[in-house]
Amino acid sequence: MVSFSAVAKRYPGGQEALRGVSFNIDAGELVFLTGRSGAGKSTLLKLIPAIERPTSGSVIVNGQNVGALKRPAVPYLRRNVGLVFQDQKLLYDRSAYDNVMLPLQLSGQPPKEAARRVRAALDKVGLAGRERANPVELSGGEQQRLAIARAVVNRPAILVADEPTANLDAESAARVLEIFVSFNQVGVTVIIASHDQSLISRFGKRVLHLENGVVA
Amino acid sequence: MSAWLRQHRDALAQALRRIGWLNALVIGVALALPAGGYTLLEGLKGVAGRLALEPQISVFLRPEAKRAEADALGATLRKDPRVAHVRFVPREQALKELQAVQGMPEVIAALGSNPLPDAFVITPRTDQLEKLSSDLGKLPGVADVQADAAWAKRLAALAGVGRLAVGLLAALLALGLVAVTFNTIRLQILTQREEIEVSALLGATDAFVRRPFYYMGLLQGVLGGMLALAIVGGGLWALNREVRVLAESYGSAFRFAYLPAADAAAIVLFAAALGWLGAHLSVSRHLRAAG
Numbered sequence: 165m166v167s168f169s170a171v172a173k174r175y176p177g178g179q180e181a182l183r184g185v186s187f188n189i190d191a192g193e194l195v196f197l198t199g200r201s202g203a204g205k206s207t208l209l210k211l212i213p214a215i216e217r218p219t220s221g222s223v224i225v226n227g228q229n230v231g232a233l234k235r236p237a238v239p240y241l242r243r244n245v246g247l248v249f250q251d252q253k254l255l256y257d258r259s260a261y262d263n264v265m266l267p268l269q270l271s272g273q274p275p276k277e278a279a280r281r282v283r284a285a286l287d288k289v290g291l292a293g294r295e296r297a298n299p300v301e302l303s304g305g306e307q308q309r310l311a312i313a314r315a316v317v318n319r320p321a322i323l324v325a326d327e328p329t330a331n332l333d334a335e336s337a338a339r340v341l342e343i344f345v346s347f348n349q350v351g352v353t354v355i356i357a358s359h360d361q362s363l364i365s366r367f368g369k370r371v372l373h374l375e376n377g378v379v380a
Numbered sequence: 381m382s383a384w385l386r387q388h389r390d391a392l393a394q395a396l397r398r399i400g401w402l403n404a405l406v407i408g409v410a411l412a413l414p415a416g417g418y419t420l421l422e423g424l425k426g427v428a429g430r431l432a433l434e435p436q437i438s439v440f441l442r443p444e445a446k447r448a449e450a451d452a453l454g455a456t457l458r459k460d461p462r463v464a465h466v467r468f469v470p471r472e473q474a475l476k477e478l479q480a481v482q483g484m485p486e487v488i489a490a491l492g493s494n495p496l497p498d499a500f501v502i503t504p505r506t507d508q509l510e511k512l513s514s515d516l517g518k519l520p521g522v523a524d525v526q527a528d529a530a531w532a533k534r535l536a537a538l539a540g541v542g543r544l545a546v547g548l549l550a551a552l553l554a555l556g557l558v559a560v561t562f563n564t565i566r567l568q569i570l571t572q573r574e575e576i577e578v579s580a581l582l583g584a585t586d587a588f589v590r591r592p593f594y595y596m597g598l599l600q601g602v603l604g605g606m607l608a609l610a611i612v613g614g615g616l617w618a619l620n621r622e623v624r625v626l627a628e629s630y631g632s633a634f635r636f637a638y639l640p641a642a643d644a645a646a647i648v649l650f651a652a653a654l655g656w657l658g659a660h661l662s663v664s665r666h667l668r669a670a671g
Binding site: 213215235236239240241242243247253255257266267269270271272273274275314318 | 383384386387390574575577578579580581582583584585586588
């Protein structure tokens, strides 16, 4: 489903974030990506939805060579990759419901079907009763779950999360991770970057460890 | 409804919610100046056109000319292909017309005999009035030729200057309209920076992101154009109240006419196109950086 071969990424400033990363993630896998800050976790995750492009090597997502993808094709790739960010990137000028609605609006879903999917997504992350709330009114854990609902509402084949538990207390973090596991159980390929070793070890899943820009 | 239509409808609704009414007003006022100038010029052109439409040449015969000479000259004039119409004014009739003018009978009585010559009033078919006038002056029995075209020409030249001024003003303010829209859209893009960034990450196409801004520019232009028409309409209404009094004192029913529907529609369309252009320039310039 996601395949990196000899991927290097050098930023314009000369900083080398990744140097020759190769791995393969099968459809339906749940993989944790670990490593210290600056090890290249975020860069690696950004290559999957073509937020960044590799300097060399190839990134294949769902059979597509993402590194060579033309700009007009990128939106269609991203609709099939659910993204959860460390800082959530929620929109605070609209309700929780409308935040989750956004991906469906921009992919042109019919309103009835879209409304049904938004409610289902909010229900799955345990926010069914909070759809009218503004994200500001939600707790940190609830905000992160809202971001997950937005990431999965388009029913992507792949879910990519960058440090989704970084700013959460242990209980909220565990709940967020359980939600990812439940999506993985219904067949979604999930990639989660985290540096929280104790939490990761509880799940007993495959771990990719990044160190100095290579998979250790 | 197809997804495409729905997205256009949503973009339009979004644009309507975020439209800058004050900006539309600025555009309206700016456009009202050339639109108003154009309307007034069109009104004046109507007057000048009516007057200049039939420039007349008066041909005065020598006072001692006999009626037979006048008849012969009349026949010559009627044969000239450059002459459309000839009206003979005998000296007796001219005197009668002059006597109808206030205060003139006393003057004429003091003169004793009729000082007026026979005359022809000619409506020419050609534009070359000067050439025709000088040719007519060489005919036997002709004392003097007066072409009334000079002032009509001056009026036409003045109207030409006016049209040029209105054109320049329109071009300048069109540029201003594009700049106003450009800046409005730029500010709107800055306001929505987060939404644009997030939408792009969630798989929004460039077209989806740009669409509301295009509609915004377009709508602002349309609104500005309609406001301009309303301002011009109100201005004309006020102006015509005064003009009516003035015109009636001259026995004229002259009024400034409102813009014909086609011209009004053209102004709104023009404003819409300029708004769209401003939006296009702004979106092209600022979205790549934001997205």
